[in-house]
Each structure stands twice: as structure tokens, then as C-alpha cells.
Amino acid sequence: MPALDQTDPSEFHGKVVVVTGGSAGIGRAIALAFAGRGAKVVVAGRNLEAASHVVADIERDFGKEALAVRTDVSLVADCNGLIEAAVGRFGAVDILVNNAAYFALVPLLDAGAADASQFLSTNLCGPLFCGQALARWATTNNRTGVIVNVSSISGARPAFGCGLYSATKAALNSLTKSMAFEWTPKGIRVNGVAPGHVNTDGVLADFESGRLDHDAMMRAIPARRIADVTDIANLVLFLSSEQSRHIVGATLTIDGGESL
Numbered sequence: 709m710p711a712l713d714q715t716d717p718s719e720f721h722g723k724v725v726v727v728t729g730g731s732a733g734i735g736r737a738i739a740l741a742f743a744g745r746g747a748k749v750v751v752a753g754r755n756l757e758a759a760s761h762v763v764a765d766i767e768r769d770f771g772k773e774a775l776a777v778r779t780d781v782s783l784v785a786d787c788n789g790l791i792e793a794a795v796g797r798f799g800a801v802d803i804l805v806n807n808a809a810y811f812a813l814v815p816l817l818d819a820g821a822a823d824a825s826q827f828l829s830t831n832l833c834g835p836l837f838c839g840q841a842l843a844r845w846a847t848t849n850n851r852t853g854v855i856v857n858v859s860s861i862s863g864a865r866p867a868f869g870c871g872l873y874s875a876t877k878a879a880l881n882s883l884t885k886s887m888a889f890e891w892t893p894k895g896i897r898v899n900g901v902a903p904g905h906v907n908t909d910g911v912l913a914d915f916e917s918g919r920l921d922h923d924a925m926m927r928a929i930p931a932r933r934i935a936d937v938t939d940i941a942n943l944v945l946f947l948s949s950e951q952s953r954h955i956v957g958a959t960l961t962i963d964g965g966e967s968l
């Protein structure tokens with residue numbers, strides 16, 4: 709069944725949206741979806757060339773202004789610099805999508821301090837410090853804002869080799885609640901999304917290599933499909949819109965029933 713398309717091309721007109729990890733996969737789909745609804749988008753990632761390609765796609769497909777910013781979210785200075793760059797170019801930041809994450813298969817018996825540090829600094833500290841930079845700018849300038857953190861159903865269930873990844877996503881779900889608790893009274897509304905498997909390059913490569921069994925996964929997912937990146941983007945846009953104004957501190961599962 710085709711997805712419902714009730715797109716309002718001006719829904720986010722005048723809004724400035726920062727998407728970390730906006731140069732690939734789910735983040736790229738989120739960046740394009742916001743641009744398609746009128747937003748000015750800032751695409752952040754470590755590889756500036758890859759982020760610049762998405763900016764070129766946005767300018768070509770939607771005729772909207774966009775900006776690529778080289779950012780490593782595991783570095784506090786880069787998180788601050790990202791929000792500064794967005795404000796410097798567009799005058800404000802209205803919406804932050806903390807989408808960038810580190811993923812690697814590391815069985816817990818092999819996990820070292822460097823592994824733990826990389827998972828934590830990217831998947832937990834990145835959203836914290838990018839969110840903090842936005843919240844500080846917004847509260848100082850009497851502005852409101854929205855933050856959406858991209859988590860995973862892995863935060864609530866183990867999978868072999870995913871222990872550190874799962875732990876950081878569980879911690880991110882908790883951080884989402886705390887951010888919402890502390891910052892919503894200041895006008896910064898915070899929520900999260902927790903996808904199951906999505907048709908990104910990483911998942912498709914795992915089907916190819918046999919690490920993931922496609923047919924077994926289809927049997928295990930009640931919806932008998934994995935998500936398209938646009939499914940996740942649509943939920944992020946909903947959580948960024950006024951339609952969801954009374955949803956606060958929630959991490960919404962979007963997995964076709966995979967985690968039931």
C-alpha cells in the first residue's frame with residue numbers, strides 16, 4: 709500500500725533545521741523532507757563533501773537555501789560550532805535532529821575503553837552537547853525550539869555484538885526524557901524516534917553479506933517490510949510540527965511491529 713502523502717510544501721517555511729548525520733541514510737531523508745516542506749536545512753557530518761552533495765540535491769530539487777557544516781558530534785566544540793554556523797548563516801535554529809550515530813559490532817568480551825568512549829561520545833554526548841548548544845542559544849535569545857533524537861529499538865533489546873550500541877541508545881532514551889523535563893518549561897520541546905531496521909546502505913549490505921537473514925526478518929516483522937527512510941523522516945517531521953505540541957519526552961517506536 710503506498711504511503712499517505714499529505715505533504716504541505718510550506719509547512720516548515722521560515723524554519724531553520726539542523727540535521728546531524730544529514731549526509732546519508734535516514735538523516736539525508738530527513739534533510740530532504742524538511743527542505744521539501746519549505747525549511748532552510750543545515751546538513752552536518754564529518755565528511756564535508758558528502759554533506760555538500762545533499763545541499764546541492766536540496767538546492768536543485770527544492771530551490772531552497774541549505775548549508776553544509778563539517779561536524780564531529782563527538783567533539784563538544786564542533787557541537788557548539790554547528791549551532792553557531794547555523795545561526796550565523798540563517799539567523800536562528802528552530803529544530804535540531806540529533807541523528808548522527810556510531811555503529812559497530814563489538815562483542816562485549818572484546819569491548820575496550822576506546823570502543824566505549826566512541827559509542828558514548830557520539831551517541832550520547834553528541835545529542836547532549838548539540839541540544840545544549842541549541843537550548844543555550846534559544847533561551848538567551850527568547851526563542852522556542854524543538855529537538856528530535858534518533859534512537860533505535862536496540863535501546864530496549866539486546867542483539868549479539870550490539871551491547872555498547874544498545875546501551876547508548878537506552879541512555880539516549882533516558883536523556884530525551886531529562887532534556888524534555890528540564891527544557892520544555894523553557895520552550896524547547898524534546899522527543900525521540902526509535903526505528904527498527906530501515907532500508908539504509910548498512911542494512912542492505914548486511915542482507916547481501918548474510919549477516920542479516922532477509923526472509924527470516926520479514927517473517928518476524930508483522931508489517932512484513934522494513935522501514936523506508938521516508939517513514940522515519942515523516943515521523944520526525946510530525947514530532948517537529950505543532951500537530952505534536954503535547955507530545956513531550958516520548959521516544960516513539962517505528963518498526964512495523966518488529967519489537968512486539
Ligand SMILES: NC(=O)c1ccc[n+]([C@@H]2O[C@H](COP(=O)([O-])OP(=O)(O)OC[C@H]3O[C@@H](n4cnc5c(N)ncnc54)[C@H](OP(=O)(O)O)[C@@H]3O)[C@@H](O)[C@H]2O)c1
Nearest residue numbers: 729731732733734753754755780781808809860905906908
Ligand atoms: N539504519 C537502521 O536500520 C537504523 C535502525 C535504527 C536506528 N537507526 C539510527 O538512525 C540514525 C541514522 O542511521 P543511518 O543508518 O541512516 O546511518 P548512516 O547511513 O550510517 O549515516 C550516518 C550519518 O551520520 C554521520 N555521522 C557518523 N558519525 C558522525 C559523527 N561523529 N559526527 C557527525 N556525523 C556523524 C555520517 O556522516 P560522516 O561519516 O560524514 O560523519 C552519516 O551522515 C542513527 O542514529 C542510527 O542509530 C538506524
